[in-house]
Amino acid sequence: MNRPRQWTLGAKLALVATPFLLATLCAIATLVYMSWQIEGGAAAVNEAGRMRMQAYRMVLSARAADSQALSRQVAEFERSLQLLRGGDAERPLFVPWDDTVRERFARVERSWVDFHAQLLDSPSPRSAGTDGLGTGAGAFTAAIDALVSGIEARLSRWTALMHLLQVAMIGVSLIGAAVLVHTGYRFVLEPLGLLERAIHRLQGGDLGARVAHTSTDEFATLAGGFNDMAGQLQSMYRDLESRVRCKTAQLEEERGRLECLYEVTTLAAQASTLDELARGFTRSIAGIAHADGVALRWSDEGNRRYLMLASQGLPQAMTDAEQCIAAGDCHCGAVHKPARARVIPIRDMQAMRMQHCAQAGFETVVSVPIRLHERLMGEVDLFFHARVTISEAERSLLESLTVHLAGAMENLRLNSLGLEAAISQERGLLARELHDSIAQSLAFLKIQVQLMRDALAAGDDTQVRHVLGEIDIGVRESYGDVRELLMHFRTRASSEDIEPALLTTLRKFEHHSGLKASLRMAGQGLPLLPDTQIQVLHIVQEALSNVRKHARASRVWLDVQQTPQWRLEVRDDGLGLPEGDGAADETHVGLRIMAERAERLGAQLEVLSSPGRGTSVVLTLPMPPGTGSHDREGLVQPQLRAA
Numbered sequence: 001m002n003r004p005r006q007w008t009l010g011a012k013l014a015l016v017a018t019p020f021l022l023a024t025l026c027a028i029a030t031l032v033y034m035s036w037q038i039e040g041g042a043a044a045v046n047e048a049g050r051m052r053m054q055a056y057r058m059v060l061s062a063r064a065a066d067s068q069a070l071s072r073q074v075a076e077f078e079r080s081l082q083l084l085r086g087g088d089a090e091r092p093l094f095v096p097w098d099d100t101v102r103e104r105f106a107r108v109e110r111s112w113v114d115f116h117a118q119l120l121d122s123p124s125p126r127s128a129g130t131d132g133l134g135t136g137a138g139a140f141t142a143a144i145d146a147l148v149s150g151i152e153a154r155l156s157r158w159t160a161l162m163h164l165l166q167v168a169m170i171g172v173s174l175i176g177a178a179v180l181v182h183t184g185y186r187f188v189l190e191p192l193g194l195l196e197r198a199i200h201r202l203q204g205g206d207l208g209a210r211v212a213h214t215s216t217d218e219f220a221t222l223a224g225g226f227n228d229m230a231g232q233l234q235s236m237y238r239d240l241e242s243r244v245r246c247k248t249a250q251l252e253e254e255r256g257r258l259e260c261l262y263e264v265t266t267l268a269a270q271a272s273t274l275d276e277l278a279r280g281f282t283r284s285i286a287g288i289a290h291a292d293g294v295a296l297r298w299s300d301e302g303n304r305r306y307l308m309l310a311s312q313g314l315p316q317a318m319t320d321a322e323q324c325i326a327a328g329d330c331h332c333g334a335v336h337k338p339a340r341a342r343v344i345p346i347r348d349m350q351a352m353r354m355q356h357c358a359q360a361g362f363e364t365v366v367s368v369p370i371r372l373h374e375r376l377m378g379e380v381d382l383f384f385h386a387r388v389t390i391s392e393a394e395r396s397l398l399e400s401l402t403v404h405l406a407g408a409m410e411n412l413r414l415n416s417l418g419l420e421a422a423i424s425q426e427r428g429l430l431a432r433e434l435h436d437s438i439a440q441s442l443a444f445l446k447i448q449v450q451l452m453r454d455a456l457a458a459g460d461d462t463q464v465r466h467v468l469g470e471i472d473i474g475v476r477e478s479y480g481d482v483r484e485l486l487m488h489f490r491t492r493a494s495s496e497d498i499e500p501a502l503l504t505t506l507r508k509f510e511h512h513s514g515l516k517a518s519l520r521m522a523g524q525g526l527p528l529l530p531d532t533q534i535q536v537l538h539i540v541q542e543a544l545s546n547v548r549k550h551a552r553a554s555r556v557w558l559d560v561q562q563t564p565q566w567r568l569e570v571r572d573d574g575l576g577l578p579e580g581d582g583a584a585d586e587t588h589v590g591l592r593i594m595a596e597r598a599e600r601l602g603a604q605l606e607v608l609s610s611p612g613r614g615t616s617v618v619l620t621l622p623m624p625p626g627t628g629s630h631d632r633e634g635l636v637q638p639q640l641r642a643a
Contacts, residue, residue: 009187009217016183020176027169034162036092041155043093044084045148051080052144055115059137062119070119081112096154104147108140115140191219195226207234257397260288264401268408277412278310281405285380286312289398293362293383295322295332298409303327303376314383318356330357332367332381341368341395345387357383364388368398372406380405438478445474483512498533499560505541506558513548517556525562526624535601536568536619539594543570543617546590551575551615566621577609594619 007015054077061070084105087094095101118136194211201209209230211223236243263284271277282294293313297306304327311319322330332344344365346358357365366382380402390398448471455463499521506517528536540558547553551574561567591607594617598605602622609615 007217009219012187012217013180013183016179017176020172020179023172024169024176027165027172030165031162031169034158034165037094037096038155038158038162040087040092040094041096041151041158043091044087044095045151045155047080047084047093048144048148048151051077051084052141052148054080055137055141055144058119059133062133074116074119077112081109095151096158098150098154101147101150101154104143104150108143108147111140111143187217187219191223195219195223198226198230202230202233207237253393257393260284260397261400261404263288264404268404268411271408271412274309274409274412277405277408281380281401282310282312285382285398285401288401289366289382289394291366291382292385293360295319295381295383296378297325297332297381298370298378299376306332306378309378315356315360318360321356332357332365332379341366341390341398343389361385366390366398368402370402370406372403372410377406377409438482442478445471445478448474498528498536501533501537502540502558502560505537505544506556509541509544509548509556513544515548515553515556517544517558519558520560522559522561523563525564525566528566528621532601532621535597536566536621539597539605539617539619540568540570542590542594542597546617547572547574547615549590553614565623568619570617571614573614576611576613576615577607578611 054073058070058073058077061073083093084095095105115136118133198209198211207230210227264281267280267284268277271280278296282296285291286294291313294311295308295314296310298309299306306325306327308319308323325332344367346363346365360383362383362385364384364387366384366388368380368382369376370378370380380398382398448467452464452467452471455467499519502519506519509515510517544556547556547570551572553572553574555573557569557571559569559571595605598619604618604620606618606620607615608618
């Protein structure tokens with residue numbers, strides 16, 4: 001069976017437009033050719049008129065007996081004659097030849113031969129023979145005028161034909177436009193109208209709307225696609241209600257799942273103790289799973305025993321008996337537990353040593369393992385009085401809830417460990433402060449007490465008074481150390497700017513020492529972290545404490561430079577350090593304390609001092625990441641140097 005030829009829309013439009021396009025191209029080519037002919041003929045008329053002028057100039061040169069000018073003019077005329085004969089395509093210039101023009105051009109050539117001979121044989125200017133030369137020039141120019149008239153007549157015919165062709169082009173263009181408009185309406189607008197009306201019917205709810213198509217072009221394909229789409233919509237609409245109900249049920253199920261997850265997540269975020277979390281989780285999951293009883297068991301590291309953290313809906317005897325069960329004694333605490341939730345039909349399973357759930361009347365247990373990072377941490381057991389099964393969605397929901405529970409319990413454990421670490425660190429810091437300050441003073445006082453006993457035993461009143469003075473000084477220093485230690489631990493740093501804390505420190509120093517202290521901040525740098533600020537404040541306070549105890553200064557300056565890196569300098573105008581006393585030793589425990597704090601920060605500590613010229617303690621923090629170079633481990637080791 002022969003299929004009809006498939007004509008596309010483009011082929012149809014091209015078939016209609018091609019004849020008009022070819023006709024237009026031919027007409028344009030003909031017009032260009034005619035314009036070219038007319039332009040060349042006009043140039044030939046100009047050249048012929050120039051020949052007439054050249055003839056009169058040759059007559060004047062012959063009468064003046066100017067042979068050189070005459071020879072030049074004759075050669076120029078010969079070139080013009082040759083130009084008319086052969087034409088010049090570059091100008092363009094060519095004679096529109098026909099029989100009349102050829103005959104008149106031949107007459108010009110013959111007249112030129114006669115006129116040229118007259119020019120060569122012309123007598124002197126004073127002779128009367130020059131009148132014959134003028135007569136010959138008139139006859140010659142008459143021949144040129146006849147040639148010009150013939151060319152102009154030819155050009156008039158070309159012009160008339162060109163005008164006629166232009167009118168024809170206008171007519172063809174109008175006809176072509178009308179044909180193309182009709183074709184466009186027939187092949188494009190009419191199918192589009194049919195498709196638009198069908199779309200409006202479909203939008204109005206008429207699912208039986210179809211597009212009739214008899215062509216074989218792209219619109220036929222589009223109409224077929226539209227009809228198929230409308231048919232599919234009509235078939236889908238038939239069971240749309242059932243699908244909507246199904247989707248609504250699925251959405252309701254997902255909403256319930258999200259509500260359950262939100263409830264457990266909120267509980268995990270708000271619970272502050274493990275007992276609160278366990279009891280709240282058992283209540284929540286009992287309502288979510290519609291279980292008759294729930295047991296939350298936590299396992300040890302080796303998964304050998306399971307401890308019941310909380311329960312809901314279980315008999316008291318069962319709760320008391322299963323507070324701690326060994327793995328393998330019951331179906332719940334299985335030794336090799338699968339990674340997913342499992343359903344345990346109690347009556348159909350092999351009897352175990354513990355039968356509390358069967359005695360309590362439960363028929364089914366759903367055991368959900370609690371895992372965190374592939375590690376088994378416990379299980380949640382859901383007890384039902386009837387035989388139940390769980391779907392894949394319910395299984396996934398229960399496992400997601402246990403994951404949240406495991407994460408919340410792990411967070412509580414980590415928070416507890418973090419709190420213990422913080423307390424331990426704070427205690428260590430306090431012990432270090434007591435050891436490095438008050439313990440040294442107490443050791444000194446212990447030695448002085450022993451010396452007092454020896455002096456009393458020897459009856460040396462002078463030594464007694466001396467030791468008593470030392471004890472008084474030691475007690476005062478210990479009292480000052482206690483007050484300063486309390487001030488250190490009460491100082492708090494700002495999370496954004498250290499300047500208020502530094503000002504507070506200087507004001508306290510002025511109050512306790514009576515010395516004048518000033519602060520100078522330079523540059524704009526990145527704010528220090530709170531922990532770094534605390535350490536920096538302790539170093540500054542220790543430096544000020546050393547000034548108060550040992551420097552005998554009258555003025556103290558604190559200079560802070562923030563860029564390119566943080567640099568803090570505590571200067572005084574006191575006695576300075578003695579020669580060879582720049583290193584931190586047991587007599588100057590403050591320097592060692594500052595060095596240890598600087599080492600924890602990865603900072604550089606320098607002590608610059610000269611006897612009688614004061615002391616400078618300079619703390620230089622590491623460059624921020626990406627702004628400077630560091631050593632191989634990324635830290636600048638602290639240094640102590642005396643100058």
